[in-house]
Amino acid sequence: MQVFVIFLVVLPISGVVSINITEPEFFEINIDRDHPEKLYKAFEDFKKKYNRKYKDESENQQRFNNFVKSYNNVDKLNAKSKAAGYDTQFGINKFSDLSTAEFHGRLSNVVPSNNTGLPMLNFDKKKPDFRAADMNKTRHKRRSTRYPDYFDLRNEKINGRYIVGPIKDQGQCACCWGFAVTALVETVYAAHSGKFKSLSDQEVCDCGTEGTPGCKGGSLTLGVQYVKKYGLSGDEDYPYDQNRANQGRRCRLRETDRIVPARAFNFAVINPRRAEEQIIQVLTEWKVPVAVYFKVGDQFKEYKEGVIIEDDCRRATQWHAGAIVGYDTVEDSRGRSHDYWIIKNSWGGDWAESGYVRVVRGRDWCSIEDQPMTGDIKDHKDNYYY
Incomplete structure (x- = not known):
């Protein structure tokens, strides 16, 4: 299989999502030169499955660029998982036409706070006393076998x-x-x-x-x-x-x-x-x-x-x-x-x-x-x- 590399720049766009992209993304796109139609068909199938309607051809092209980045990443992750012997599988999903910035907009930027002083579970004492939560001790593996395996x-x-x-x-x-x-x-x-x-x-x-x-x-x-x-x-x-x-x-x-x-x-x-x-x-x-x-x-x-x-x-x-x-x-x-x-x-x-x-x-x-x-x-x- 012959593969070539294209370098694309993703520009600010709007349409299927409301988050604006303020920085361009550079990434490699690997396309099978002998069968490029597979990738274009995959994108058309994606748009049909998730009812994507972009405002114009420019946005369509930028969404395609994002899609191909996901497409390539899925292939790499699946190859790595298979080589390691894991059952993990990756695939195209409803986030596959989003830029990294757009996807990150669905995630939290808030770093967890220290839970010192909050009530902490303790199954060992019948009558609890106050103790601040200590987060800095060595982690223990599960020791009890009285719980079901599933x-x-x-x-x-x-x-x-x-x-x-x-x-x-x-x-x-x-x-x-x-x-x-x-x-x-x-x-x-x-x-x-x-x-x-x-x-x-x-x-x-x-x-x-x-x-x-x-x-x-x-x-x-x-x-x-x-x-x-x-x-x-x-x-x-x-x-x-x-x-x-x-x-x-x-x-x-x-x-x-x-x-x-x-x-x-x-x-x-x-x-x-x-x-x-x-x-x-x-x-x-x-x-x-x-x-x-x-x-x-x-x-x-x-x-x-x-x-x-x-x-x-x-x-x-x-x-x-x-x-x-x-x-x-x-x-x-x-x-x-x-x-x-x-x-x-x-x-x-x-x-x-x-x-x-x-x-x-x-x-x-x-x-x-x-x-x-x-x-x-x-x-x-x-x-x-x-």
Whole structure:
């Protein structure tokens, strides 16, 4: 196969997304000289599948440039995964015509804060005393074997209704942190009340910051603290609008009814030294998820299916959030076992594994086990430090 290289410059454009590109991107495009029509057909298929309509031929060309960059990156990532014997697969998805800057606009720029002083889970003491969360000790592997080898909250029901809600879509707003908090609280509420209710991501996004626009990013800590103090309304009463939280101070909590009452929700930080064990214990014993915040590297944008094993986030500055809802183990083509988390994402059900992603567990992949959070409404206060 003959391959040639073209150097292209991506200029500021508009159309399918609203984020403006302020800096050009330079990248290599490798095209099979014998069969270039495959690439053009792939782009046409992409536009049809995701109903892309660009304003003019100039934008079409720039979107094609972005698409080819993704196309090449998918090939490289799949080749690397196959050579390593992993089951991870990458593919074209709804982000494939976005520039790096546009994709990063869907991620959070907020660096996690130090959780010292927040309530921390402790399963070892019957009567807790106050202790500030210590984040600087050596991490421990899971020691207990009393938990099942596999668990998935998506299979759990209360009164015939699943306690993990449908996948939602944050759109172009970087409110992943709010969706992760809401995913946690929805299941906590279902486990407590016996009924599932879709709760308002928009309220957390509007109100759960310190006055900054929620669409610019946010904090799991501020999100759970907000729900603890003010409670949370339902989606029907406070619906999601991906453009609303691009401005700060849009909170309208006093205009809505509380589904989760104020002061009813409790939260705690998972001990990072025992993250794997405690996350598994929360999932299997409490039947609630764990909200997590993690860095995003190149693999995550192109992810299609399988378990992400490699950590490519050491230099990453963008963050994302989701909710761990289960765990399991997979064996790769070389017979090696890889433990993994099942994460509920907020990019719609047409992304990856029906809106979910699986990543390796117990290795602090992309800092995912540094500051997990969970919560409850029932009588588990003895498991917290206050």
